[in-house]
Each structure stands twice: as structure tokens, then as C-alpha cells.
Amino acid sequence: NIESNLAIIVERKRLNDKTAVAPRVSIIMGSDTDLPVMKSAAETLEMFGVSHEVLIVSAHRTPEFMFSYATSADKRGIQVIIAGAGSAAHLPGMVAALTPLPVIGVPVRASTLDGIDSLLSIVQMPRGIPVATVAINNATNAALLAVRVLGVADDNLRSRMRQYQEEEKEIVMRKGDKLEN
Numbered sequence: 001n002i003e004s005n006l007a008i009i010v011e012r013k014r015l016n017d018k019t020a021v022a023p024r025v026s027i028i029m030g031s032d033t034d035l036p037v038m039k040s041a042a043e044t045l046e047m048f049g050v051s052h053e054v055l056i057v058s059a060h061r062t063p064e065f066m067f068s069y070a071t072s073a074d075k076r077g078i079q080v081i082i083a084g085a086g087s088a089a090h091l092p093g094m095v096a097a098l099t100p101l102p103v104i105g106v107p108v109r110a111s112t113l114d115g116i117d118s119l120l121s122i123v124q125m126p127r128g129i130p131v132a133t134v135a136i137n138n139a140t141n142a143a144l145l146a147v148r149v150l151g152v153a154d155d156n157l158r159s160r161m162r163q164y165q166e167e168e169k170e171i172v173m174r175k176g177d178k179l180e181n
């Protein structure tokens with residue numbers, strides 16, 4: 001749809017804008033139809049103030065672009081790649097094969113097989129080429145994992161993650177209080 005396409009064009013412009021903050025995390029997906037699921041990864045990174053880019057990169061429809069994107073991502077300063085794809089979801093694994101960066105895979109529910117096809121395509125990587133796979137459609141967790149990876153060498157981000165965990169705990173505790181009253 002128009003809204004998703006616009007978002008992608010804006011992000012592409014940002015990618016080309018040399019004055020913009022360099023993205024630390026790259027969120028890629030096989031199709032713009034993945035965007036409704038994948039946008040929560042971008043929203044979560046925004047919440048943590050982590051710079052990111054959002055791109056459509058298709059293993060099947062744009063294989064040459066996928067190759068140049070994946071082989072150059074680390075040289076551009078990207079530190080973690082979040083890759084979402086559905087059905088025969090080859091994108092995360094192919095990108096992981098081409099980059100030394102950590103790759104987090106998001107299986108997108110996109111077909112009559114309800115996302116099980118995507119999950120198995122992404123999680124069943126051969127030895128030597130790891131993809132950290134999150135639950136079906138759980139792009140939020142992919143972003144949270146990316147923040148934790150970055151937090152290893154970023155004290156501010158690590159304490160922000162601690163704070164987030166405390167806030168989540170409070171929310172659950174308050175819900176428990178409501179049930180008791």
C-alpha cells in the first residue's frame with residue numbers, strides 16, 4: 001500500500017542522506033507486504049533511540065541487490081541485521097552467509113502454512129551460518145535482541161534495557177494487583 005511504500009522511500013532517502021545519523025541496525029524484509037509485521041522492529045528501536053534503516057531486499061526477486069547489500073553492510077557501519085521474510089524465507093540465511101554481522105531472523109506469517117514454513121526455513125540453518133530466529137511475526141523481539149547485542153559494548157543501551165525490563169515487570173505486577181482487587 002501507499003503508506004508502506006512511502007515509508008520505505010523515506011528510509012531509502014535517509015540512507016542516501018550523508019548528514020543523517022549512520023544506522024546501527026538494518027531492518028530488511030523480502031517484500032513490502034512484510035512491513036505491517038516488521039514495522040514493530042523499527043518502532044522498538046526508535047523507543048531505544050537506536051538508529052536504523054528499513055529496506056526491501058528480496059533473496060528471490062532482487063538477488064544481486066541482496067548480494068551487494070549483504071557484502072557491504074558491515075563496511076557501512078551496520079552492527080546488527082534484522083531480516084524478516086515469509087513462505088520460502090531464504091533472506092535471513094542468505095544474508096548471514098554473506099556478512100560477518102549477527103543476523104536476527106523474523107519468520108513472517110505470509111502463506112496458507114501459517115508461518116510454520118517461514119519459521120522452519122529460517123531456523124533450520126546448517127552448521128557454520130547462524131541466524132538467531134525469533135517467534136513467528138515477533139519483530140519486536142528481534143529489535144529487543146538487537147538492542148541487547150549492541151548493549152554488550154554500550155553501557156547506556158544496557159542500562160536502558162534494564163529499565164525497560166523493570167517497566168515491563170511493573171506493568172505485569174499492576175495487572176496482577178487489579179485481578180486481586
Ligand code: RP5
Pocket residue numbers: 029030031032033034058060084085086087088108110
Ligand atoms: C517473501 O514472500 C516475502 O518475504 C513475503 O513474506 C512473501 C510474499 O511476498 P509478496 O508476494 O507478498 O510480495 O519473499
